[in-house]
Amino acid sequence: GAVVSQHPSWVICKSGTSVKIECRSLDFQATTMFWYRQFPKQSLMLMATSNEGSKATYEQGVEKDKFLINHASLTLSTLTVTSAHPEDSSFYICSARKTSGGEGEQFFGPGTRLTVL
């Protein structure tokens, strides 16, 4: 099956610093990737959709200047949490889809645990 990796698997940072999370599709090309956030005991919340070579589309209520998404290649998308604060502490999960159309299963990464002190 298709494999999606995330790096790092966990990160601890100080308030006010920026953190970059990478999402890679290891054995397929992903024209579309998605970023989710999950707080403890809650469901996944879709943050944004990124298509290779174009700007990300953010869900309502998600600050695009705070959560910078770059999808520069068909196998890599990055999420940068800028000026992180303790309320940004969460589990960030990416997923990748093989085709740019509607078809195609989404494959999820293992997630990145962000803790902001």
Place this chain on the structure above:
Amino acid sequence: LAKTTQPISMDSYEGQEVNITCSHNNIATNDYITWYQQFPSQGPRFIIQGYKTKVTNEVASLFIPADRKSSTLSLPRVSLSDTAVYYCLGWSNTGKLIFGQGTTLQVKP
């Protein structure tokens, strides 16, 4: 995308068959019904997807009635390792997956 409704939690015992039903009254004509499994601190894992009638794979079956307003995920002979959160989603050609609250399944010995 259709709003989905599932039971918050379910308990079962090892070896039993578990059926989790999801309501999706407003599912669009072109939406598929997809189920994912998530273990703590891991990303969701695809279980099964269907459009109508019955779909079966090596881990589960999915039953979808003709009106497609609900679906039932069936897990045969569950084990302790099946303890997880199960999400029912309506999947459309936008590609977006909107997760509901999910069903926490607790399998007991």
